[in-house]
Amino acid sequence: MSEKKKLRESDFITSLVLIIFSIWELITSFGMPMTESYAGVNNVWYVAPSLLPIFIGVCLFGLGIALLINSIRTGGARSLITRFRRDGNADKKISEGTINLLLILVALCSFVYLVIPRIDFFLSITNFLFFFIASFYFQDLKFKRQYGLAYSLGMLIFAILVISGAFGVLNSLFRYTFDVVFLIAILVQIFTVRKIAVRLGIKDRFRVSWIVSLATPALLVPVFRYLLLVQLPREGGIILLMNLLYYAIK
Amino acid sequence: MIFNQLMIFGNELLHMLSSPVNILILFGSVLMGIIFGALPGLTATLGVALLTTLTYGMDQGMALTALLGVYVGGVYGGSYSAILINIPGTAAAAATALDGYPLALKGEGGRALGLTTTASAIGTFIGMFFVVTLSPVISQLALNFTSFEFFLLALFGIIISGTLTSQDLVFKGWISGLIGLFLAMIGRDLLQSYPRFTMGLINLDGGLDVVPVLLGAFGIPQIIQVLKEDNESSEAQSIGKVFPDFRTIAKNIPHIVRSALIGVGIGAVPGIGEDIAGWVSYGAAKNSSKHPETFGKGEVVAVISTETANNACIGGAMIPLLSLGVPGSPPAAMLLGALMLHGVQPGPMLSIDHPTFILQITAILLLASAAMWICGIYLSKQVIKILRIPTQVFMPIIAVLCVIGSYALGMRIFNLYLMLPIGILAYTLTEMEYPIAPLVIGVILGPMADSSLRRALMVSEGSFMPIFQRPVALTLLIIILITIFSQTKFMKMFFESISKLFKKKPAA
Numbered sequence: 001m002s003e004k005k006k007l008r009e010s011d012f013i014t015s016l017v018l019i020i021f022s023i024w025e026l027i028t029s030f031g032m033p034m035t036e037s038y039a040g041v042n043n044v045w046y047v048a049p050s051l052l053p054i055f056i057g058v059c060l061f062g063l064g065i066a067l068l069i070n071s072i073r074t075g076g077a078r079s080l081i082t083r084f085r086r087d088g089n090a091d092k093k094i095s096e097g098t099i100n101l102l103l104i105l106v107a108l109c110s111f112v113y114l115v116i117p118r119i120d121f122f123l124s125i126t127n128f129l130f131f132f133i134a135s136f137y138f139q140d141l142k143f144k145r146q147y148g149l150a151y152s153l154g155m156l157i158f159a160i161l162v163i164s165g166a167f168g169v170l171n172s173l174f175r176y177t178f179d180v181v182f183l184i185a186i187l188v189q190i191f192t193v194r195k196i197a198v199r200l201g202i203k204d205r206f207r208v209s210w211i212v213s214l215a216t217p218a219l220l221v222p223v224f225r226y227l228l229l230v231q232l233p234r235e236g237g238i239i240l241l242m243n244l245l246y247y248a249i250k
Numbered sequence: 251m252i253f254n255q256l257m258i259f260g261n262e263l264l265h266m267l268s269s270p271v272n273i274l275i276l277f278g279s280v281l282m283g284i285i286f287g288a289l290p291g292l293t294a295t296l297g298v299a300l301l302t303t304l305t306y307g308m309d310q311g312m313a314l315t316a317l318l319g320v321y322v323g324g325v326y327g328g329s330y331s332a333i334l335i336n337i338p339g340t341a342a343a344a345a346t347a348l349d350g351y352p353l354a355l356k357g358e359g360g361r362a363l364g365l366t367t368t369a370s371a372i373g374t375f376i377g378m379f380f381v382v383t384l385s386p387v388i389s390q391l392a393l394n395f396t397s398f399e400f401f402l403l404a405l406f407g408i409i410i411s412g413t414l415t416s417q418d419l420v421f422k423g424w425i426s427g428l429i430g431l432f433l434a435m436i437g438r439d440l441l442q443s444y445p446r447f448t449m450g451l452i453n454l455d456g457g458l459d460v461v462p463v464l465l466g467a468f469g470i471p472q473i474i475q476v477l478k479e480d481n482e483s484s485e486a487q488s489i490g491k492v493f494p495d496f497r498t499i500a501k502n503i504p505h506i507v508r509s510a511l512i513g514v515g516i517g518a519v520p521g522i523g524e525d526i527a528g529w530v531s532y533g534a535a536k537n538s539s540k541h542p543e544t545f546g547k548g549e550v551v552a553v554i555s556t557e558t559a560n561n562a563c564i565g566g567a568m569i570p571l572l573s574l575g576v577p578g579s580p581p582a583a584m585l586l587g588a589l590m591l592h593g594v595q596p597g598p599m600l601s602i603d604h605p606t607f608i609l610q611i612t613a614i615l616l617l618a619s620a621a622m623w624i625c626g627i628y629l630s631k632q633v634i635k636i637l638r639i640p641t642q643v644f645m646p647i648i649a650v651l652c653v654i655g656s657y658a659l660g661m662r663i664f665n666l667y668l669m670l671p672i673g674i675l676a677y678t679l680t681e682m683e684y685p686i687a688p689l690v691i692g693v694i695l696g697p698m699a700d701s702s703l704r705r706a707l708m709v710s711e712g713s714f715m716p717i718f719q720r721p722v723a724l725t726l727l728i729i730i731l732i733t734i735f736s737q738t739k740f741m742k743m744f745f746e747s748i749s750k751l752f753k754k755k756p757a758a
Contacts, residue, residue, distance in 0.1 A: 007418065007682065007683060010681075010682050011419075011682070014682060018425065025432065025447075028447060032444060032446065033444065038442060038444055043442075044712065045712065046704065046707035046708065046711075046712040047441065047442075047704050047707065047708050048704075049439040049441070049442055049444040049446055050446075051700075051703060051704060051707075052431070052435060052696075052699065052700045052703060052704075053432070053435050053446060053447075056428050056431050056432050056435070059424075059428050060425065060428050060429075060432075063421050063424060063425050063428070064425075066421055067419070067421065067422075067425070070419065097478050097479070100477060100478045100479075101474065101478050104473070104474050104477055104478065105674070108470070108473075108649065108670060109670065111649075111653070112653065112666050112667065112669075112670050113667065113670075116653070116663070116666065117663055125650055128646070128649075128650065129646050129647070129650065132646035132649070133642060133643055133646050136477055136642035136646075137640060137642040137643060139642075208643060209643075212643055212647070216647055216650060217650075220650065220651075220654060224654060224658060228304065228306075228307055228658065229307070230657075230658045230661060231661055233657060233663055233666075
């Protein structure tokens with residue numbers, strides 16, 4: 001299928017999303033005070049906080065309709081519906097590009113939403129970088145899939161521990177419980193991936209992966225913590241040790 | 251008066267040159283910019299965004315030096331990978347690759363780099379000249395602007411940026427701009443403090459911080475795109491000695507002047523930027539050439555023209571930024587955010603609040619262009635080694651820098667929570683050929699558009715008549731309407747039929 005056709009198909013979906021979004025935006029905007037008083041001030045329409053949002057909503061709605069019409073006229077809508085009916089039940093092979101995209105999203109989302117707020121920042125960066133670099137730098141699809149699955153499973157377990165409250169309970173017993181768990185997890189990853197790298201004959205790439213994963217936080221954390229005086233999101237066991245060392249030297 | 255200005259300019263230059271720390275920061279930031287520009291997937295905008303966080307605690311002068319240094323270096327740096335591996339490091343260097351790479355294949359990579367370095371330095375210098383001459387003039391005019399003019403200016407910036415940067419349907423650019431405007435509406439409004447679209451989240455009351463939004467919009471999509479394709483890095487061509495071919499430069503002065511004017515002109519139009527300047531200049535050089543068939547096969551005029559234009563665009567983008575507070579390009583939009591963080595509000599009042607600011611910027615641009623030339627001629631071989639770093643290694647590092655950059659400014663984890671969804675939204679929009687520059691312009695200009703519109707209507711008591719009574723406002727409105735309606739099918743057919751009337755009929 002041509003790129004243009006795929007684009008028109010996605011235009012059909014986005015036009016519907018845009019129309020629904022603009023309707024929501026308009027409903028929310030009309031709910032803002034237009035002529036009623038707010039905070040003791042009598043409103044008039046031209047000073048209302050909803051003035052520009054209504055303008056935006058109307059324009060987005062109109063452009064959404066234009067996009068919808070264009071996608072119908074150029075056959076994008078029909079092509080999408082036909083393809084969905086034809087391929088709806090068929091087994092689809094996931095392409096390497098899609099696997100890469102999923103890996104990137106898992107790595108980024110787990111890093112930002114799950115790990116950074118709860119685990120020592122040094123360990124968060126090391127864990128993220130090692131997984132991210134090794135997955136892509138090794139240039140081996142089978143390894144990428146297996147590592148990606150294992151990493152995702154690990155993050156899922158961590159998420160369950162957080163949601164269930166077990167994370168809080170365990171950390172209240174010993175403040176750095178999960179820092180220790182993550183440190184062990186990183187070491188297990190390094191040793192396991194090393195064995196795979198030796199088997200694949202890419203020891204040099206493994207060396208680059210773990211060195212960069214350690215060197216980057218080793219450089220960034222002191223720069224931000226001691227030079228720029230930025231308090232890091234979570235200062236756990238490793239950063240505590242760095243603080244002790246820094247202030248002892250200072 | 252001019253003598254006075256020259257004295258102040260000279261003082262600023264001397265002040266900067268007399269501080270070794272300033273020189274170090276200048277060269278360091280230019281080099282960092284060159285590296286950012288050279289590495290495919292990284293952009294000058296991302297470099298400025300990341301440096302905004304690092305320079306937050308610095309003195310204003312030093313911070314400006316660093317930010318402008320990385321901007322100038324970043325725009326120029328794209329030519330390295332364009333010439334050596336046929337992959338432009340930045341969109342601004344895309345046109346450079348067409349003739350730069352064939353030159354490298356012929357063994358003239360060093361000469362090509364020397365030409366781009368010198369052309370870029372000249373372009374920056376000419377752009378700087380226009381900043382210092384035009385910005386005060388436009389600022390003076392803008393002092394007469396009322397809120398209607400500012401609202402229409404913001405709208406014009408979004409519409410023109412959307413129209414000119416959209417590669418697919420033109421209204422995709424407008425949709426992108428309106429999404430940016432919507433994002434700017436989130437938070438308590440400036441006039442009545444009413445919470446808009448905050449969904450009850452206290453963290454959204456203050457609105458969206460500019461730096462995480464820009465890092466998300468420019469950094470995350472690049473990371474996803476580069477790693478999703480997951481290609482092995484290409485082998486760079488060897489370059490031999492990099493030397494400034496002054497004789498060739500001297501022979502092409504008319505092209506340089508034309509390209510610089512194109513670059514400044516395009517830079518002055520809000521939201522467009524260096525990549526369009528490069529292409530337009532390339533097209534102009536090809537059309538004016540006696541041998542257009544040589545373009546695409548290693549024509550030095552092409553390389554000189556594109557690089558002069560994209561660096562002159564820096565100065566062009568600074569003109570509306572400093573005089574009106576409207577950024578002329580995405581890196582300038584990031585610079586606007588950085589300036590506001592340092593307590594400088596660009597706009598018509600800039601010359602009054604900070605009388606020597608424009609001259610300070612001019613001095614920094616001059617020194618940055620000199621530093622860029624020195625780094626380009628003498629350090630290029632070292633920079634080229636950086637091109638050997640695999641993308642699979644440095645892109646994750648960039649992801650970490652984006653994360654820490656978003657967090658460090660306000661020390662708010664919520665900024666990270668915002669940066670990622672905005673990045674994923676920007677990636678999705680980019681995949682569907684929506685331009686991101688209008689979205690960024692919308693986010694930056696949204697607060698100005700909102701408060702200006704409501705203030706204007708407050709003064710006119712709900713009447714839009716002042717728009718028709720004020721020449722600048724009316725002109726802006728007409729331009730906006732022409733820009734919109736000229737894209738409709740009816741108007742396109744109308745213009746086509748008009749142009750057919752003027753075409754000569756072939757002889758029977």
